[in-house]
Amino acid sequence: MNGVPIALIQVLSAVLDIYTFILVARALISWVSPDPRNQIVQLLHRLTEPVLAPVRRTIPPIGGMDLSVLVVLVAIQLIRSTLLRF
Numbered sequence: 001m002n003g004v005p006i007a008l009i010q011v012l013s014a015v016l017d018i019y020t021f022i023l024v025a026r027a028l029i030s031w032v033s034p035d036p037r038n039q040i041v042q043l044l045h046r047l048t049e050p051v052l053a054p055v056r057r058t059i060p061p062i063g064g065m066d067l068s069v070l071v072v073l074v075a076i077q078l079i080r081s082t083l084l085r086f
Helices: 006-030 041-060 068-084
Strands: none
Touching: 006 041, 006 068, 041 068
16 A cells, blocks of 8 residues: 555545546537636636646647647546556
8 A cells, every 4th residue: 555545545536537527628618619708618717727738838739739638638547547556
């Protein structure tokens, strides 16, 4: 166990699951030109932009496609696989 409580791993895994859902929702909504005044759109933006903006600065859009969500989703999966090793 290496001193990491199972409950902590489960909580972190649940948080990563929820954030994954939020990222996918933001990506899907971005395809339909959402109303920026919509409260759900604003909430998704506030929850994801602090993580996506640094990735976007590091990896600019390629061919007009913003890959930041994909990069963050891959990073979440790497973190989850690391957590599952404990």
